[in-house]
Amino acid sequence: MSGPLVVLVGPMGVGKSTVGLLLAERLGTGYRDTDDDIVAEQGRSIAEIFVDEGEDAFRAIEKQAVARALTEHTGVLSLGGGAVLDADTRALLAGQRVLYLSMDVEEAVRRTGLGVARPLLAVNPRKQWRELMDARRHLYEGVATAVVATDGRTAEEVARVALDALELKDA
Ligand SMILES: Nc1ncnc2c1ncn2[C@@H]1O[C@H](COP(=O)(O)OP(=O)(O)OP(=O)(O)O)[C@@H](O)[C@H]1O
Numbered sequence: 001m002s003g004p005l006v007v008l009v010g011p012m013g014v015g016k017s018t019v020g021l022l023l024a025e026r027l028g029t030g031y032r033d034t035d036d037d038i039v040a041e042q043g044r045s046i047a048e049i050f051v052d053e054g055e056d057a058f059r060a061i062e063k064q065a066v067a068r069a070l071t072e073h074t075g076v077l078s079l080g081g082g083a084v085l086d087a088d089t090r091a092l093l094a095g096q097r098v099l100y101l102s103m104d105v106e107e108a109v110r111r112t113g114l115g116v117a118r119p120l121l122a123v124n125p126r127k128q129w130r131e132l133m134d135a136r137r138h139l140y141e142g143v144a145t146a147v148v149a150t151d152g153r154t155a156e157e158v159a160r161v162a163l164d165a166l167e168l169k170d171a
Pocket residue numbers: 010011012013014015016017018019035081111112150153154155156158
């Protein structure tokens with residue numbers, strides 16, 4: 001299987017970056033995040049891209065960034081929360097080891113509620129979260145080869161459970 005050792009998917013704030021870094025450390029490999037790639041390449045924040053050009057333009061940029069990272073990166077790769085909306089991206093994920101990190105709405109509000117720049121949750125986060133998850137849950141589940149619930153677990157616990165679920169061993 002070529003491509004990343006593990007690809008992390010899941011909604012905003014679920015812990016992809018935190019857990020992804022821990023997994024990379026435990027697996028003795030590198031960490032990469034397509035949101036970071038986009039910010040570096042574009043020289044502006046994701047919120048700025050949404051405001052300047054709208055969501056469709058962001059999704060087109062994201063699709064290219066994900067395709068590139070899937071080809072180039074061999075370590076742990078986190079995708080932006082909405083990357084799975086794209087059918088071509090979902091097709092590229094077939095045959096990859098994909099971890100879906102999940103959480104319920106109250107955990108989501110606790111983790112994303114305060115002042116972080118997340119353009120899709122700017123107004124009425126609880127309602128928007130539910131709508132996002134109603135639209136996306138099946139997409140995350142569809143690409144996943146393992147699912148780990150993060151509610152009530154520390155990031156370290158999530159990483160440990162994830163390694164078991166993925167049948168991967170520490171380096
Ligand atoms: N298992 C956990 N339990 C409690 N808090 C956590 C856990 N994992 C991450 N967090 C906290 O939740 C917040 C969001 O985590 P993180 O940035 O890793 O999520 P993300 O999925 O990468 O989000 P984004 O959509 O912004 O990329 C951070 O403040 C982080 O410290």
